[in-house]
Amino acid sequence: MHSAVSSPAPDWLAVPDDANDLVPEIWPASATRDADGELSLGGIGACELARTYGTPLQVLDEGEVRRRASAFRDAFDAAAAEHRTTARVYYAGKALLNTSIVRWVMDEGLNVDVCTGGELEVALAAGADAGRLGFHGNNKSVAELERAVEVGVGTIIIDSEIEIERLAAIVSRTGTTQRVMLRVNSGVHAETHDFLATAHEDQKFGTPLAQAPELVARIREVDGLDLAGLHCHIGSQIFGVAGFRESAARVLDLHQELLAGGNIPQLNLGGGFGIAYTRTDRPEPIESLAAGIVSAVAEECEARGIRIPALSFEPGRAIVGNAGVTLYEVGTIKDVELDVGVRRYVSVDGGMSDNARPALYGAQFSARLASRAGADGASLVRVVGKHCESGDIVVDHEYLPADIAPGDLLAVPATGAYCAALSSNYNHVPRPPIVAVDAGEARVIVRGESIVDLLARDAGIDR
Ligand code: PLP
Numbered sequence: 001m002h003s004a005v006s007s008p009a010p011d012w013l014a015v016p017d018d019a020n021d022l023v024p025e026i027w028p029a030s031a032t033r034d035a036d037g038e039l040s041l042g043g044i045g046a047c048e049l050a051r052t053y054g055t056p057l058q059v060l061d062e063g064e065v066r067r068r069a070s071a072f073r074d075a076f077d078a079a080a081a082e083h084r085t086t087a088r089v090y091y092a093g094k095a096l097l098n099t100s101i102v103r104w105v106m107d108e109g110l111n112v113d114v115c116t117g118g119e120l121e122v123a124l125a126a127g128a129d130a131g132r133l134g135f136h137g138n139n140k141s142v143a144e145l146e147r148a149v150e151v152g153v154g155t156i157i158i159d160s161e162i163e164i165e166r167l168a169a170i171v172s173r174t175g176t177t178q179r180v181m182l183r184v185n186s187g188v189h190a191e192t193h194d195f196l197a198t199a200h201e202d203q204k205f206g207t208p209l210a211q212a213p214e215l216v217a218r219i220r221e222v223d224g225l226d227l228a229g230l231h232c233h234i235g236s237q238i239f240g241v242a243g244f245r246e247s248a249a250r251v252l253d254l255h256q257e258l259l260a261g262g263n264i265p266q267l268n269l270g271g272g273f274g275i276a277y278t279r280t281d282r283p284e285p286i287e288s289l290a291a292g293i294v295s296a297v298a299e300e301c302e303a304r305g306i307r308i309p310a311l312s313f314e315p316g317r318a319i320v321g322n323a324g325v326t327l328y329e330v331g332t333i334k335d336v337e338l339d340v341g342v343r344r345y346v347s348v349d350g351g352m353s354d355n356a357r358p359a360l361y362g363a364q365f366s367a368r369l370a371s372r373a374g375a376d377g378a379s380l381v382r383v384v385g386k387h388c389e390s391g392d393i394v395v396d397h398e399y400l401p402a403d404i405a406p407g408d409l410l411a412v413p414a415t416g417a418y419c420a421a422l423s424s425n426y427n428h429v430p431r432p433p434i435v436a437v438d439a440g441e442a443r444v445i446v447r448g449e450s451i452v453d454l455l456a457r458d459a460g461i462d463r
Contacts, residue, residue, distance in 0.1 A: 046327055220261060270314050
């Protein structure tokens with residue numbers, strides 16, 4: 001009797017025809033293999049990058065960031081023009097923020113959203129025009145709000161009633177006028193594909209739709225607050241138009257009601273545009289997605305007999321995610337026998353300190369050998385880090401060449417967003433540098449940490 005061959009591989013992961021292939025949706029456009037099979041990024045070989053900067057190493061393809069930023073700008077400009085409105089794109093800095101990125105995306109015509117005083121200072125240090133910044137956060141301190149008003153942040157996105165009073169006091173004291181939006185919670189959840197409204201939304205961001213009219217009335221009472229409109233962000237890794245349409249429809253009901261009390265020129269539908277982490281993710285090209293979202297908003301406005309407002313969007317991951325590739329060196333390898341087959345554990349010299357996403361929310365990534373192309377035949381592997389947590393997983397399931405060996409370089413693509421941004425010094429592992437590559441040139445844009453950095457905050461050391 002034959003029994004099926006059992007394997008710890010999940011159903012969604014197929015054995016690839018070629019375990020050295022580079023799926024274009026996942027990698028930056030510059031990722032290629034040279035004649036010897038070595039991976040090259042931005043025109044520079046992975047081995048040279050590792051030799052020069054060490055591993056782990058976060059490589060960021062500048063051209064890819066710029067291309068994606070300008071593609072978002074052009075796609076939303078074109079879609080908005082079709083419906084006689086305008087669209088502004090804010091890069092959501094929480095995905096990955098440093099002065100170089102701020103300059104690149106602003107050069108490409110994007111605005112930037114920040115959500116803490118620290119992020120605001122990075123944008124200002126990059127020389128950003130404060131008028132092109134949006135300021136988010138569910139618990140902005142008085143000091144953060146004062147700084148934002150003082151430097152002339154374009155829009156502050158108010159999250160709560162208490163924040164209105166904090167801002168009212170600041171604008172009255174300083175005699176300024178501050179443009180604001182109110183973040184509402186539409187009850188649409190992109191992650192769960194559950195677009196049904198929950199009447200009592202159990203989460204910290206924004207204001208429930210039912211309470212929003214009261215808060216808008218209070219904002220309108222304050223002389224120095226200029227209400228631009230409503231803001232809503234429904235989550236991350238959203239594919240398709242449906243979630244945006246559903247959320248827009250609910251927010252537009254409120255928008256329509258509020259028009260009775262005065263003009264509401266803008267509507268911000270947030271970010272969350274999905275990207276490819278593995279070959280099963282299939283993001284739609286931004287041109288058709290933008291056209292679909294803006295058409296959906298236009299239809300919802302027409303159905304209500306209201307004018308389409310000026311729109312804004314806040315992509316983070318979709319701008320930087322696929323521009324980032326992390327290079328690791330393979331250390332130990334062990335085969336673990338399970339009831340369902342063998343799992344090969346490949347340990348690398350980083351882990352949850354440079355990419356917390358798998359440990360935080362079970363995020364899936366993919367991987368490829370970078371220093372060479374492997375021989376025929378693929379093994380199912382789990383790539384893990386060097387940290388003292390069994391959840392320290394970098395790539396949960398992947399097929400890699402069966403001859404993978406200690407000393408090989410491994411590349412994990414799609415690590416540009418929420419990896420360096422969420423990095424830590426767990427186990428006193430220094431955070432890696434971020435190196436920008438473009439047209440055969442590489443340069444450090446964020447310095448890697450050294451042991452000196454790690455010891456610098458320890459007050460118990462005599463200096
Ligand atoms: N806007 C807001 C308010 C957010 O909270 C986030 C992410 O958490 C974003 C934009 C960016 O989301 P993404 O990086 O998925 O596009």
